[in-house]
Amino acid sequence: MSGGRRRSALPELRVGLIGAGGISRVHADAWRDLGSRVTVMSRTGAAKIAAEHGMRVAPDIETLLAEADVVDIVTPSGTHVAFALAAIEAGVDVICEKPLAPTATEARRIVDAARAAGVRLFPAHVVRYFPAYARIKAQLDAGAIGEILTQRLSRRGSAPSAPWFFRESTGGGVIRDLMIHDIDQALWFAGPAVSVSAVQNPPTVDDIVPLPVTAEVVLTHASGAQSHLQATWGAPGVPFRTRVQIIGTHGELSHDSDESSASLADTVPDAAARHLPPTSPADSPYALQIADFVAAIRDGRDARVSGADGVAAIAVVEAAYASIASGAPVALTETSS
Numbered sequence: 001m002s003g004g005r006r007r008s009a010l011p012e013l014r015v016g017l018i019g020a021g022g023i024s025r026v027h028a029d030a031w032r033d034l035g036s037r038v039t040v041m042s043r044t045g046a047a048k049i050a051a052e053h054g055m056r057v058a059p060d061i062e063t064l065l066a067e068a069d070v071v072d073i074v075t076p077s078g079t080h081v082a083f084a085l086a087a088i089e090a091g092v093d094v095i096c097e098k099p100l101a102p103t104a105t106e107a108r109r110i111v112d113a114a115r116a117a118g119v120r121l122f123p124a125h126v127v128r129y130f131p132a133y134a135r136i137k138a139q140l141d142a143g144a145i146g147e148i149l150t151q152r153l154s155r156r157g158s159a160p161s162a163p164w165f166f167r168e169s170t171g172g173g174v175i176r177d178l179m180i181h182d183i184d185q186a187l188w189f190a191g192p193a194v195s196v197s198a199v200q201n202p203p204t205v206d207d208i209v210p211l212p213v214t215a216e217v218v219l220t221h222a223s224g225a226q227s228h229l230q231a232t233w234g235a236p237g238v239p240f241r242t243r244v245q246i247i248g249t250h251g252e253l254s255h256d257s258d259e260s261s262a263s264l265a266d267t268v269p270d271a272a273a274r275h276l277p278p279t280s281p282a283d284s285p286y287a288l289q290i291a292d293f294v295a296a297i298r299d300g301r302d303a304r305v306s307g308a309d310g311v312a313a314i315a316v317v318e319a320a321y322a323s324i325a326s327g328a329p330v331a332l333t334e335t336s337s
Contacts, residue, residue, distance in 0.1 A: 012037055013294060016068030016092070017055065018083050019075035020045030021162070023097060027074050027124075028053045030287040034294060039067050042075075065090040070120075070297065072290075073097060076164045077171030081106045084121075088113045093120040095293055099180055099317065100310035102171040107314050111307035122293040122303055123310030125184045129285035129292070132255040133185060136244065140189055145248030148190045151227040153182035157240035159211050159233035166209040168321065174200070175215050176317045179231035182242075184305075184313045186219055186227035189246065192312065193227075195220040197329040198320035211235065217320045 020042035041058040058064035070093040101107040114121040219227040296303040319330040
């Protein structure tokens with residue numbers, strides 16, 4: 001069993017961590033805080049993270065699945081579908097980093113397979129667990145500003161370094177990887193979208209995303225509200241910043257990460273994870289997220305994020321790329337959102 005401080009009396013789970021890249025460290029920290037017994041499998045880096053966090057190393061996916069009650073998939077986006085379906089077939093519950101899959105069709109396939117198998121599925125949209133965003137959601141639900149009219153959400157930071165992030169055809173792209181956080185928040189706050197318009201500057205050429213790059217997306221929600229989203233991957237050293245402004249019929253809510261004194265770089269070692277708001281190591285949203293998923297498994301209840309939420313976010317991502325390609329708004333059908 002891995003060491004560390006227990007956050008609660010949750011029963012020990014056998015966890016299979018799939019992947020050992022930058023984002024895996026904050027997931028590993030969360031499992032350690034919960035006192036879980038973790039086995040890791042990765043094409044590279046498994047021995048290192050295992051030594052750092054007191055894990056066992058599995059030589060292959062079959063061994064890992066045989067030893068796990070739940071898997072935590074933290075691999076490149078293009079590999080999520082295969083790992084998730086393998087776990088579901090083995091009857092193992094699944095936590096999967098966003099995006100759940102590169103396409104909405106693939107994401108629905110995962111959700112349908114989990115439902116058919118009676119397996120729990122949790123897309124890891126961690127921004128829902130950051131206190132500022134959770135407070136905004138609670139205030140909106142309480143009617144603090146009435147009906148939402150307009151939302152503006154932005155996110156910028158240094159671009160990640162791994163080459164796969166810059167190939168849209170294999171699950172990368174600034175909208176699919178970075179803006180998806182704010183797409184999920186926009187849907188969480190204002191409900192489903194019915195239309196998506198998007199531009200990217202400079203455009204992707206021959207499947208390679210240029211740097212620096214900024215994407216802008218406008219969502220029209222079924223409620224009539226509009227969301228204006230912006231995401232930027234910048235050069236190394238570009239300071240991280242995220243902002244939210246929501247205007248309603250009776251007031252306004254806002255958040256700016258520059259008001260926080262904490263630095264995400266203190267807790268997340270790789271640029272792959274530096275598109276999230278600053279956090280305190282003492283109360284990591286990653287730990288809150290995983291604790292919620294584990295409690296949902298234990299208690300048989302819903303978590304804050306569902307498989308349907310994962311599908312909805314990637315459906316908007318796909319519509320945004322379709323809008324960029326066509327130069328026109330793209331309608332979202334009921335089944336795609």
